[in-house]
Amino acid sequence: MKLLIIEDEQALQDNIADYFHRRNHQCILAATVKEAIRQLHFGAFDCILLDISLPGGSGLELLQDIRGQRRKEGIIILSARDSTDDKVQGLDLGADDYVTKPFHLSELHARVNSVVRRKQFNASTILLFNELKVDVDERRFYVHEKPVALSRKENNLLLLLVSNNGRIVSKTAIADHLYGNETSYFSNLDVVYSHMKNLKKKLSEAGCADYIRTIHGLGYKFEHDETAA
């Protein structure tokens, strides 16, 4: 996958690039609108991560330009502004998703995956891990071809882990993913543990092998190579 990261905050740009590099994605960096336009001129990308407040021009104008050129890249806005208006405006101008800083990279990764998958014509939305089948589009899970009844939060949790297959997803990232709209704060991350326990129980009852590893109380990792369909 080839990504264009347009972000003027050097350290953040590096961290994002670092994360995606580890997963063998190609990352092109741009810190200004001008650089971004030059990079866009050179070639096509799978996904563009676009910071809204950039030196030398607004990210929203750049977004308009890109959409005006009928380019097909998926675009995810990275913004420090967490207001519904900004979000709606960004999405209206043609962005595919909107992520508010400070985001978790595992969350960003899942969103990038989802955007790229949607953009790819006739791409398979089915992931297969032996007996576990994941229908990403429909957000459904099957074990031995039988649907597994999961609560909405368990569903979200499993999808987040699967989209970050092979990588640790921190407990705080899970908590934010599940309780994103919640302004109250639970320092008691045990709730994540509760969800995970229920999820694992339901999967094993359905006859699914345990693909989720616990990493030292830090987070969880879904670990299994995809099986060829």
Added chain:
Amino acid sequence: MKLLHKSIRQLSQYALIVFIICVPLFYFIIEQLYIQDVDDALYLKRDELRLRAAHLQTDRDIDLWLHMDDDVKIALLRVRPARDSLYFTQYLDSIPQEIEPYRELVSSIVIGGKPYKLVVRASLVESRDLIIGIAEAQAVLLLLLLAGWVLILRITSRRTWKGFYATINKLRQYELDGGQVPAFEKTDVREFDDLNKAIGELIHRNQEVYASQKKFIENASHEMQTPLAIFRSKLDNMIESSSLSADTSRDYQVLYEAVQRLYHLNKGLLLLSKISNHQFDETKEIFIGEMIRQCVDFLREIIDRKAIDLRLDLPVDHTVRANETLLQVMLTNLLTNAIRHNHDNGAVFVSLEPARLTITNSGAALPFPQKELFTRFKKHSAPEKGIGLGLSIIKDIADKYEWPIKYVYAGSLHQFHLYFNNVKAVV
């Protein structure tokens, strides 16, 4: 006590004292002056009689002379004449048949070489009536003066203080984040105009400070987002390194949780500034009961984890006009609060009456005064630490919609009452 009553009372007290002391004093002084006058007149008469007596020759002359004036009497003296003496006495008056007061002078007179005792008297009847009349007139005058003065004070003060009351009313209605500086009308009292001017300037300055502080919090919160993003994304990368021991994992977890707290703190502050910046003004009719059920579903695992017995009493659903996000935030915060400040196996009871929502939960009493409950960063010593903004957010939202919110603690139960003022019954 009203200022008017206060000044009237003090001055009335003074007037009463003056009245009580002055009227008798005045009476006394006038009386003294009059008596002195009468005495002088009596002496004058004695001297006049002595002069005239020199012309009297015979006893017949004397008799005739004596009959001419009722108020003069003489009698032959056998002893040496005593010293002159003046005194009050009373006589039965012949015409009105009443006992009347008199002033009498006893002296001596020599008629035809013989010493006589001379008694000259003057009636005090007229003088007493006069003095009483004067005192009465004075009392009436004083009373009239006082009554008129109170009346005028009342009438003019109502007019004079009108500007002052107008200012007070405007200040009562004024809210710091309401925007407009109240326009004070010009009064005809310079002090009030000065007061209005000073208040206007004070409000203006406060508003500027408030606005800049609001802006500062908002900007600070926004500026914090990027460093937080760097911090968090760096952590996300660091835990991917291959050599992740149990020890380093614990360290990372501590950092993650610290960032998490900062993040939520920031989010809370941003939400508060957005509420005060009127960024949630879009409203619609929302079913409260339905939204409570959604919030409970959302918090289901947290409720189950503490084994909390949560009961809902939502007999009839009603709608209320509000911003959906804010109402959701408020209800979730109220519920979260009831769960967090509860003990394991505790109870939460949510009941909805048409215009009142009551959320009751078990839990230990507040460790701080009740009136500080809704202030920012007033934290409970609950096992799950909050960021200290939850109740302040609830209060801000309730204030925005002018929904009174009350807190009661009784029998180890915390109770929040929220009164919706724009509830609509569902037909």
